[in-house]
Amino acid sequence: HDPSREWMTIVEKSSKKPLGKIDITNIDPINDSLNIAIIYLADEAARGKGYGTESMEALLRHAFEELGTHRVTVSHFPDDKVASNLYTKLGFRTEGILKLAGKRSNEYFDMELRAILVEEWDEQNEMKALKA
Structure with missing residues (x-):
């Protein structure tokens, strides 16, 4: 088992049917960071229904609130x-x-690099709570 890498399966809540996966790489406990290498919904019928958003929110909550991660990065093709x-x-x-x-x-193509810090995540969730 490579401690710097994890795979997570995205499942439909009620049926528990696997819909896709998230590949987490470069888990760095020294710098409290990780990279999301892939988020993929293999089930085309599941796309556009919020599963990716919900899965990523759960992953970020886990990373920031449970693992104590400071920074999460992701890269993607700019045309995606x-x-x-x-x-x-x-x-x-x-x-x-x-x-x-x-x-x-x-x-080969260029990739857009993005990041979110725990402070940004916390601020974003405080704003959501105020609107609720």
Whole structure:
């Protein structure tokens, strides 16, 4: 078992049917950080129904509130609007471009690097609580 990596399965609550996965890499207990390498809904019928958002919120809650993580990063292809919208909604901020860091169809592309800090997560959740 590699302690710097975890896989999580996304399941439908009532049926417990597996819908997809999240790959967590670079778990760094010294710097209190981790990277979300992949969030993928394999079941196409499940896409657009909030499973990705709900799963990512649960993962961020776990990372910040239970593991004591300070920083979570994620990267995605800049033309992936679904990923971009999800990470923006969750509070991730763009930090830069990783030059030719992603490979798709045997071709290299730039990747957009985003991050969220525990302070940003806390502030975002305080704002949600005030609106409720």
